[in-house]
Amino acid sequence: MSIGNSPEDERPFEDGRSSDGHEEEARPSVGRALQQARIAAGLIVDDVSSATRVRIAIVHAIEADDFTPCGGDVYARGHIRTLAKAVHTDPAPLLARYDDDHGGRPAPTPAAPLFEAERIRPERRGPNWTAAMVAAIVAVVGFVGFTAFKGGDSDTDAASQVTQGATPSAGKPAAPKPSNTTATPKSDPSDSAIAAAPQDKVTVQVSAVDGRSWISAKDHNGRMLFDGLLKKGESKTFQDSSKVNLILGDAGVIQLYVNGKKIEDDFQPGAVERLTYTKGDPEVG
Incomplete structure (x- = not known):
């Protein structure tokens, strides 16, 4: 069956039979249940793919009960759980049905992060506003320091021009030079x-x-x-x-x-x- 078929073109699912030959109540397959839940939620395959980062082709394949593109039972179960949450349905019954149809739940194995495997394009970072603020603070502090340094040089030049005959009064200490330095503002590393x-x-x-x-x-x-x-x-x-x-x-x-x-x-x-x-x-x- 083509991946791009609409829900109306899906093939009918056969009813199962019990060991004594009686027909048991038909229930939708995993893919069919996910498809019905998506349609009931008013979503298209593109919406589900965008929300879950699962490729469109894989979503179509899973809804057609073809789990081969998932790359194994562990990844297939992860995709089923992710898609079920995206279409607002309980993943537990679907996982149980999948396990019944594929020989039981697989043993736990280390797996690469699910979403990383399905990334379509590289991550693009936004502007680093914290670094910009720190750079601005450094520029302001540098300007203030430069201004204070120039002011100190002017005071020294003025003192050198005093007449040599003028001497400071005895017993009076020289007045301390006022400081023009400005305290550097401190930023909390957690601020943004x-x-x-x-x-x-x-x-x-x-x-x-x-x-x-x-x-x-x-x-x-x-x-x-x-x-x-x-x-x-x-x-x-x-x-x-x-x-x-x-x-x-x-x-x-x-x-x-x-x-x-x-x-x-x-x-x-x-x-x-x-x-x-x-x-x-x-x-x-």
Whole structure:
């Protein structure tokens, strides 16, 4: 069967029979169940591929119950679990059906990260706003120090021009020269562009606090700021003049800060969220 067939063109699934010859209740195969759940969720294959990073060809093959492109039972089970979450269905019955059809659950084996294997294009990093802020601070401190040094030279030149006959009064110590040095501001290494979010821009920080998640971020022109996997404990900060568009592959593990304020949305584990934030956000609710 062609990978690109529509649901109406899928071949019918045969009913199973028990050992005593009686027909048992028909149930959809793993691929058929995933396809039906996707259609019920109002998603197309492109949506599922974008949300899960599983290639379109593999999604089509799995929905046709062809697990050969997955590269083995371990990877096939991982794909089934990922696709089930993306179409909002329970993966447990599907994994049990797969195990029944393929000789039981495979023994645990070390496997490369699932999402890394399915990466379509290399990760592109957004601008490093923290480094830019540090560079700006260093430039300001250097300018202040240079100004103070020039001021000290001027005071020395003026003192050398005093008439030799004029002597300081006895018993009066020379007045200390006022210091023009300016204390260097200290920055907390944990601070980022969020801590000084400009009022004329929208700044969004995405942190994977409870696990890893694929994320995508675009600016108001649709230009890709980031497209890749955010591992547990990692953070990304995005900034634009008017709007930042996000897609979160597993919103339940993500914590968001928008324009310096924490977003309290109750994202569910495994849920795919499409979000847009502007300079006026976060709005109430």
